[in-house]
Amino acid sequence: xxxxxxxxxxxxxxxxxxxxxxxxxxxxxxxxxxxxxxxxxxxxxxxxxxxxxxxxxxxxxxxxxxxxxxxxxxxxxxxxxxxxxxxxxxxxxxxxxxxxxxxxxxxxxxxxxxxxxxxxxxxxxxxxxxxxxxxxxxxxxxxxxxxxxxxxxxxxxxxxxxxxxxxxxxxxxxxxxxxxxxxxxxxxxxxxxxxxxxxxxxxxxxxxxxxxxxxxxxxxxxxxxxxxxxxxxxxxxxxxxxxxxxxxxxxxxxxxxxxxxxxxxxxxxxxxxxxxxxxxxxxxxxxxxxxxxxxxxxxxxxxxxxxxxxxxxxxxxxxxxxxxxxxxxxxxxxxxxxxxxxxxxxxxxxxxxxxxxxxxxxxxxxxxxxxxxxxxxxxxxxxxxxxxxxxxxxxxxxxxxxxxxxxxxxxxxxxxxxxxxxxxxxxxxxxxxxxxxxxxxxxxxxxxxxxxxxxxxxxxxxxxxxxxxxxxxxxxxxxxxxxxxxxxxxxxxxxxxxxxxxxxxxx
Amino acid sequence: xxxxxxxxxxxxxxxxxxxxxxxxxxxxxxxxxxxxxxxxxxxxxxxxxxxxxxxxxxxxxxxxxxxxxxxxxxxxxxxxxxxxxxxxxxxxxxxxxxxxxxxxxxxxxxxxxxxxxxxxxxxxxxxxxxxxxxxxxxxxxxxxxxxxxxxxxxxxxxxxxxxxxxxxxxxx
Numbered sequence: 001x002x003x004x005x006x007x008x009x010x011x012x013x014x015x016x017x018x019x020x021x022x023x024x025x026x027x028x029x030x031x032x033x034x035x036x037x038x039x040x041x042x043x044x045x046x047x048x049x050x051x052x053x054x055x056x057x058x059x060x061x062x063x064x065x066x067x068x069x070x071x072x073x074x075x076x077x078x079x080x081x082x083x084x085x086x087x088x089x090x091x092x093x094x095x096x097x098x099x100x101x102x103x104x105x106x107x108x109x110x111x112x113x114x115x116x117x118x119x120x121x122x123x124x125x126x127x128x129x130x131x132x133x134x135x136x137x138x139x140x141x142x143x144x145x146x147x148x149x150x151x152x153x154x155x156x157x158x159x160x161x162x163x164x165x166x167x168x169x170x171x172x173x174x175x176x177x178x179x180x181x182x183x184x185x186x187x188x189x190x191x192x193x194x195x196x197x198x199x200x201x202x203x204x205x206x207x208x209x210x211x212x213x214x215x216x217x218x219x220x221x222x223x224x225x226x227x228x229x230x231x232x233x234x235x236x237x238x239x240x241x242x243x244x245x246x247x248x249x250x251x252x253x254x255x256x257x258x259x260x261x262x263x264x265x266x267x268x269x270x271x272x273x274x275x276x277x278x279x280x281x282x283x284x285x286x287x288x289x290x291x292x293x294x295x296x297x298x299x300x301x302x303x304x305x306x307x308x309x310x311x312x313x314x315x316x317x318x319x320x321x322x323x324x325x326x327x328x329x330x331x332x333x334x335x336x337x338x339x340x341x342x343x344x345x346x347x348x349x350x351x352x353x354x355x356x357x358x359x360x361x362x363x364x365x366x367x368x369x370x371x372x373x374x375x376x377x378x379x380x381x382x383x384x385x386x387x388x389x390x391x392x393x394x395x396x397x398x399x400x401x402x403x404x405x406x407x408x409x410x411x412x413x414x415x416x417x418x419x420x421x422x423x424x425x426x427x428x429x430x431x432x433x434x435x436x437x438x439x440x441x442x443x444x445x446x447x448x449x450x451x452x453x454x455x456x457x458x459x460x461x462x463x464x465x466x467x468x469x470x471x472x473x474x475x476x477x478x479x480x481x482x483x484x485x486x487x488x489x490x491x492x493x494x495x496x497x498x499x500x501x502x503x504x505x506x507x
Numbered sequence: 508x509x510x511x512x513x514x515x516x517x518x519x520x521x522x523x524x525x526x527x528x529x530x531x532x533x534x535x536x537x538x539x540x541x542x543x544x545x546x547x548x549x550x551x552x553x554x555x556x557x558x559x560x561x562x563x564x565x566x567x568x569x570x571x572x573x574x575x576x577x578x579x580x581x582x583x584x585x586x587x588x589x590x591x592x593x594x595x596x597x598x599x600x601x602x603x604x605x606x607x608x609x610x611x612x613x614x615x616x617x618x619x620x621x622x623x624x625x626x627x628x629x630x631x632x633x634x635x636x637x638x639x640x641x642x643x644x645x646x647x648x649x650x651x652x653x654x655x656x657x658x659x660x661x662x663x664x665x666x667x668x669x670x671x672x673x674x675x676x677x678x679x
Contacts, residue, residue, distance in 0.1 A: 209564025
């Protein structure tokens with residue numbers, strides 16, 4: 001049976017797409033590739049629309065082969081991938097809403113991001129159509145005796161992003177959860193079209209605030225790949241330093257919040273005491289607590305002073321001292337584990353099918369980490385202090401332990417980065433057009449999983465089309481499955497252990 | 508657990524001094540508010556946070572207000588789960604059209620007297636998300652705003668100062 005690489009070799013390779021190939025395919029090859037994904041012989045990394053084409057990013061994890069395949073759709077239709085491979089369903093609904101391209105055979109007629117509130121339909125199509133009447137959104141039915149529905153959101157009872165959850169429950173047990181997202185759709189891809197690289201970088205940094213470093217990192221790498229720009233060595237290391245600080249801050253937030261959702265507020269308080277110094281150190285070193293706009297195409301916007309260097313060293317020392325007792329606290333509190341062990345099971349087969357990244361994937365036996373498998377610089381030069389942490393249990397407990405192990409690993413990485421980073425040197429190179437249209441793709445491991453960025457620049461290096469794919473696209477659907485047969489009261493716990501992004505998903 | 512609890516008991520608190528009412532930034536923000544508002548709000552505020560389309564950066568910093576360093580509850584500020592219990596709506600984001608009705612309904616569900624605090628650059632006028640097909644363009648495009656706390660996102664201290672200005676006469 002041909003591999004993905006052998007199949008794509010049958011298509012026509014586009015010029016000026018870096019670092020992986022982009023291949024124009026016909027209907028037949030498109031469907032064969034979709035069937036291959038459905039057979040589990042490849043992972044769907046992304047699927048997005050263009051004015052009269054659809055693009056699909058695919059990955060063969062065994063061969064470490066990544067490619068973008070493009071199908072032109074001059075008549076506004078393309079064979080649905082979701083028909084064969086369910087992870088593509090929401091992506092195709094989004095393509096239909098935004099571009100008006102019809103995924104033929106898609107077993108889901110409902111819109112996804114379009115809630116009938118915009119003044120026009122298909123805002124990213126060449127010619128958007130005027131707003132028509134829209135059917136009320138029909139939630140999926142659940143039949144059975146004594147079932148009742150609970151509608152939650154879009155405004156939730158905490159300091160959380162908006163989204164709607166429709167539970168069907170039998171007594172306390174959830175028999176079906178259906179998510180409805182799209183509430184935070186800001187039209188980022190439309191705002192990026194025609195924007196300068198700088199303006200687009202600022203938008204990319206605000207796609208999901210908690211992953212601002214990861215997004216800026218992915219966007220910058222995609223632009224640099226397109227323009228074939230080499231950035232200074234010191235900038236490469238500073239980027240990884242920021243990415244690991246972001247991971248630390250978010251993992252502390254998540255570990256604390258998961259325990260808090262099981263009623264164990266002590267952990268939230270102590271993790272908060274670790275999270276805050278990470279943000280303050282980032283503020284001291286890079287001028288912004290979340291390090292927004294610190295990574296820019298061409299390098300980084302701000303250098304690390306020798307004083308900042310020492311601050312980060314001190315931070316790592318402090319956390320290295322304060323974190324182990326908290327790990328021990330979690331490990332020794334049986335009443336807390338009673339809530340987390342066996343709760344919210346995400347089956348490895350489903351995780352593999354959806355190509356779930358981040359701690360969610362790694363807690364269900366999917367050993368994928370873009371830092372290791374795709375080993376972009378400087379990670380190819382860093383020695384992980386052990387293999388990528390992977391567990392197979394797939395429950396809330398496993399997702400929490402993966403985050404604990406990743407905190408330990410990030411601390412080790414930060415130490416290595418500080419030790420091996422060039423002591424001085426340039427941190428930024430100018431970014432200019434090459435006089436030719438060009439395209440670039442990047443995959444960067446954020447705290448939540450792999451963030452994909454794809455750009456097409458025109459001859460003057462303006463953005464012609466940019467697509468950003470949050471890891472949440474492939475995690476949200478699995479949450480629907482993980483909550484099944486759990487009690488309603490455990491939903492916050494399961495949801496927090498996934499911690500998917502609403503804004504990153506809704507764009 | 509005992510060790511951790513004991514250490515916390517004998518250790519010095521991490522909580523930092525709050526900005527004072529005579530802090531110039533607090534006073535300046537307070538002057539932007541109507542005096543009747545301040546008289547009614549007194550010394551305690553129940554806050555309902557609502558995100559009609561932020562990037563979640565503001566939420567992270569609002570969350571930080573609860574940590575041991577800022578500990579906003581000591582100042583009489585607390586977050587409530589329902590708009591029906593709230594004095595203040597703390598609103599983030601450019602207000603997406605998909606969230607416009609939800610914001611309006613949340614506002615309507617909040618009993619008067621009520622105040623709206625818009626948080627962050629995009630809550631002011633849509634910020635970098637303004638001008639697209641998908642955003643209403645700032646909180647004031649949908650509901651009346653009493654106070655705006657700038658920043659992308661505002662740091663916890665800036666948020667704290669903004670909220671305190673609701674409870675101070677600002678020397679006005």
